Amino acid sequence: MSTKNASAPLQEATVIVGAGRRAEWTGPVVNPPVWRASTHLYENTAALAQGPRVNEDGRFFYGRRGAPTQWALADALTTLEPGAAGTVLYPSGVAAITGVMLTLLRPGDVLLITDNAYDPSRSMGTGLLTDFGVETRFFDPLDLDGYAAAFCERTRAVLIEAPGSLSMEVADVPALARIAREKGAISVLDNTWASPLGFAGLQRGVDIVLMALTKHVGGHSDLMMGSASAGPELHAKLRERAQQLGNIVSPDDAALALRGLRTLHLRLAQETQSALAVARWLSTRPEVAQVLCPMLPGAPGHDIWKRDFTGGCGLFSFVFRGGDAAARNRFIDALKLFGIGYSWGGFESLAIPIEPSRHRSVMPWPPSALRPEDRHGVRLAIGLEDPVDLIADLEQALGEWRRE
Numbered sequence: 001m002s003t004k005n006a007s008a009p010l011q012e013a014t015v016i017v018g019a020g021r022r023a024e025w026t027g028p029v030v031n032p033p034v035w036r037a038s039t040h041l042y043e044n045t046a047a048l049a050q051g052p053r054v055n056e057d058g059r060f061f062y063g064r065r066g067a068p069t070q071w072a073l074a075d076a077l078t079t080l081e082p083g084a085a086g087t088v089l090y091p092s093g094v095a096a097i098t099g100v101m102l103t104l105l106r107p108g109d110v111l112l113i114t115d116n117a118y119d120p121s122r123s124m125g126t127g128l129l130t131d132f133g134v135e136t137r138f139f140d141p142l143d144l145d146g147y148a149a150a151f152c153e154r155t156r157a158v159l160i161e162a163p164g165s166l167s168m169e170v171a172d173v174p175a176l177a178r179i180a181r182e183k184g185a186i187s188v189l190d191n192t193w194a195s196p197l198g199f200a201g202l203q204r205g206v207d208i209v210l211m212a213l214t215k216h217v218g219g220h221s222d223l224m225m226g227s228a229s230a231g232p233e234l235h236a237k238l239r240e241r242a243q244q245l246g247n248i249v250s251p252d253d254a255a256l257a258l259r260g261l262r263t264l265h266l267r268l269a270q271e272t273q274s275a276l277a278v279a280r281w282l283s284t285r286p287e288v289a290q291v292l293c294p295m296l297p298g299a300p301g302h303d304i305w306k307r308d309f310t311g312g313c314g315l316f317s318f319v320f321r322g323g324d325a326a327a328r329n330r331f332i333d334a335l336k337l338f339g340i341g342y343s344w345g346g347f348e349s350l351a352i353p354i355e356p357s358r359h360r361s362v363m364p365w366p367p368s369a370l371r372p373e374d375r376h377g378v379r380l381a382i383g384l385e386d387p388v389d390l391i392a393d394l395e396q397a398l399g400e401w402r403r404e
């Protein structure tokens, strides 16, 4: 903890307020100033010679190793991730994913990726990593036996995402991480959906937890950033490789991310509540075949979500009962309060069409619980608008879906 000593362990909301505030870095101000720095000046040549020796946050060296604004954000994220020794920041979520993989993998290694992972993670496997001599194999995270059988002696790492991108299946992350460890592989969790407030990844056995801070932590759709947190050994390796790759985030963006972080718990709680109201309403509609929202009782993955997660967020999907892609697109175009666009985790609601079959190679789509014609989906990111208004907007747009 970086705040003043307190006798009892503090509640999460209290920790978020104080996380990353260090007087020795930033003086007496509440928010760390935006330190724009490439060059750090040294007292003399002896101090200059000392500079590079200790490579850690809090030691000025050169802009590529950051300054108090970035250190404060990394420190805050470390504080929020139980079991983390440190956090490395990256200029985007994708940079965090590739930065982690370029730390762990060597030519000849095999990487396992959940089949329902974020599409750019899949492209990293089939593109960048293939070019560097790493073999990527996709697996169904709901089939633990198939997963265990997919390991070979060259399997070095596993990239897990739960809930899955677009289709929202909830994998048994503690089991996936435990099996990886038994097989001698390193498990990496893309925890962008839940954040450490909803799922404490390292505590649940994962080796490295990463996030697209672009989403919930930024929270205002105005910055791109990623992070990876780990225990001491892996953190040191991630840090070294990130510096070799030249990964650094701007102090302006770090200050924005830190500002977003202070209200993360409030926004997530509100989004979760609103998303549940919208999901519940959608599940009563005849136009909807299935709501893919792990927080919703009865929805796919709800039991594991309830067992493992301590929170949710506003992101979920649903699938139309029959219809075609044109009707689905008419529905989205008719929405007035939902923006049409990528990303999520901002204060504003968004909607995009989803066709998961285009982004998977092992898992069936639609899933076996649905009829083959129930396949055209929508992903909603519920923001901070009143859910009463969002539901009314969805209702009028369903009229467009039903039109010829």
Ligand SMILES: *Cc1c(COP(=O)(O)O)cnc(C)c1O
Pocket (backbone or CB within 6 Å): 092, 093, 094, 095, 118, 161, 165, 190, 192, 193, 211, 212, 213, 214, 215, 224, 225, 226, 343
């Ligand atoms: C958006 C996203 C990313 C990538 O983040 P960027 O900052 O857009 O590069 C990674 N993982 C998940 C699950 C995401 O939704």
